[in-house]
Amino acid sequence: MKILLALFLTLPLAALPAEPKPEEAKPAAEEKKAEAPAPAAEKNVSGSIEFGYRWVSDVQGSHETYRSLVDLEKGPRVFDVDLSMQDPSKRLFDRVDLTASGWGGEPHSSIRVDARKSGVYRLLTDYRNLAYYNFLPSFADPTMTGGTFLNQRAFDTNRRYLNADLELMPGRRIIPYLGYTHDSGFGAGITPYVSDGNEYPVRTRLRDKTDLYRGGVRVELNLFHVTLEQGATKFKDDQFVSTADRNFGNRTSTLFDQRLMLSSLSQAYGVRGDSIYSKLLLTAAPASWLDVHGQFLYSRPSSDVNYSNNARGLFALLGAVRFYNGQYDALSAESKQPHSSGSAGFELRPVKKLRIVESILTDRFHNASSAVLAEQLFFGTAATAGEQLSFASLDKLVYNFNRQQVDVIADVTSRLSLRGGHRYEWGDAQVRSGALDLRGREAGELKRQVGLAGFSFRPLRKLSLTMDYEAGAGDRSYFRTSLYDYRKIRARARYQLIPSLLVAANFTVLDNQNPTAGVKYDFQSRSNTLSIQWMPRGGKWVSLLGEYSRSTLESDLTYLDPLDRARERSFYRDNAHVASALMDINLPAAGGAKGKISLGGSMFDSRGSRPTKYYQPVGRVQLPIVKHVQWFGEWRWYGYSEPFYLYEGFRSHIFLTGLRLSL
């Protein structure tokens, strides 16, 4: 990908005007003259490139948490690229826009190229490479009480994503298009191998890949538009788990005087999947007072699975009170999931100041799967001294969801719009029940009536107020934590106090309750946010963006202790203060260019079930050196602490310096 980056960085050279042949020069000049709006002194390449070097101080505290949250390392980097190129000859392209960030070893790299030639094509490509490192002992560490800090669900992986869309004849009535998307993940991690009575953390290697190919055509006419798209995906997911080290697992005690252990393991998952999908979109404006839309979406993903497991050691069959020394499993399985969705609706404007919006939507799929598992248990060391078992299983999941909604929007005056509406959601589902549930299958139902209201009020040109209110009366819900009897309020106000100062306030509430016996769910979240934007004299010298948010979340729910089925209450609290600000101070111009000092950062301070403090102050200086070249230096500090998990705190200074080239 570095070669690709180099290629894109040299693209500006391609945009430079080529030496025209004498006979070509004149017609090109005439053509340019004919296009009146094109400015005469247009630059072929414009934009900026930032590159430099980053230093990271020794991380104080947990390096694993630092990597899980920040993961920045020292070294030379290309921090930011933002270029626009125009080809005066318009041979290959009219214009190419390139943006990129985080290249040269950064954990998060991206590049986006948008190339187009008017009436001929538009090619949009997007590539990202995101490192995903997660090692937080507090998340999953049964051995913590023994003084071992280990996350048994840890990952050191990368996810790569590439998307390319090619549109032919953009701007015409009929527009064919092609697309390709690639998504992959790879890396290593820690995962437990689970057997009766013990689980053994072992290393794992992960690799998955999805390729999506699609093509379609858009027909855009004055009265209607239709998009037809057909796509197909290929998917594979390979996971390998292996170890040859003796591993005593998480169980610290013996079982009938025997110490359970894993001496070797070889486990492989091989999943191959594919899918086709179809998409039909329709919009129409049959009359000036009516807009109509509809869509039908269908996909049919399927998976084929081959799994093998070969484990040696000393294991227990708790149900039979027996020990065994080895296990070999082979599984073959398949699953299919046809998925159909559709929606239709219209916006009706019977009179000038009234809009009626009606929509109906359905989403339904079922998952059908079958698996055959052959299992052999070995007693002693002889491979022949085994016991063979085989299991076949079928599983099914059914889901049907429907939603109908009508909204009436009235522009009462030029300053006041009122909204009111109603939504009805209903559906049903069938799923596999828990292992101890003798029914085998569970059926769920959803029925929810929701009232909608809201307004937009602009009493003054500088003041706007909007509010949305939603209240739902649940009759049935799928899960204990689902929306049931709830009300949701969102209000927002913006006021331009003086020309240089804009103040905005947001207020949101979600109150959800499920009073059903045995559930008693009581959930409330609130968020109040105040933000200001201060730009005296249009931000010529100073500008300030600031935001403060106070949020609270309370959740109480009855659950059952798995051991004795006693009723317990699960309490979750999160009371957070969040603030972020950035002040830019522009320095007097020197040599035609201005320098800038930026100060700000963000802070997060929460109390409740998992108190956490996370501070990220930042300071940046940018000074012109010569025309088109600026030097910048930046300091950033990361401070993270959790009172309940002190061993996960960290602090780190990060410095970076570099040059910004403006073209």
Next chain:
Amino acid sequence: MNVQVTLPVALEKARRAAGLFLIGGIFLFCTNGSAAKPAEEAKPAGPATYVGSEACAACHDDLFKAFARNPHQVVEKVKARGWQGKACESCHGPGSKHAESVSPDDIINPAKLDAAKADRACLKCHLNQPSQANRILSVHARNDVSCVSCHTMHKHGPGGGEPGLAPRKAAVINQQCASCHSPVWAEFQRPHRHKLNENAMSCVDCHNPHGSFLPKLQKTASANEASCLKCHGDKRGPFVFEHAPVRLEGCKTCHEPHGSANPKMLTRHEVRFQCLECHANVGAAAARSGTLGGVPPAIHDLRSPRFRNCTVCHMKVHGSQVNRALLR
């Protein structure tokens, strides 16, 4: 108690009324398929007539030059669109009166119109495009968030330090969304979150601001799957043994995608509460509640650290290809 009984009845009536609207709408659609065309709507009302973009350039030279690099320039050039040489007036209406009087009252300025009216100016051309296929389902359209709230019409476009018609850089997109959705941006200051602050992602990677088939303007992947699966392909399945909440209510059942104080962006501080809050249906109460989630597991003694993090053993929590208890 009465309120609880009567409210659904009232809502049911409203639903029936909505159904009548739908039937009426379909009827009108069928009987008025050849009604007034958008082109007719654009005819000048009153004495004003079209004067052409060159006339606008006489005074608005800066906007005229900037517009030359704007993607909307195609309106000026392509004959088929019907506005060749009159791109300015395609949005601002006929400008002869304004050209004579130089009064802002004599020209349409979409930025100063009510959201619905401003949108009609844009939708004259953009309504019949795939980006608007879900406009009616969009909370932005309902809440009068007009096109010009996010799109800048006259700017150069990406590069050169200007945000352009539609911002392309992740940082600019995120800043634009955060200017209204400040509570959401506050969530991104939490420690466990997607990498928006690093400019590796933007809001529009997951959300389609023009509207979506899914709630919260969530984008779709592979026709009708949630946008989360665009990057997290390993969670797509289908799985031999599905975990129902993932399919029925999506990733948000357990994760806070914008940011959380809890590892893995979970909605609870400990995994056991995350799981047991649903897996707690027993006896008659469960039947009455009608909720899914099954009975809680046996033999798990929560006093032991081994059983506090359910995903240590039930690791394939997004769905398993091998084991019905999601152990492998």
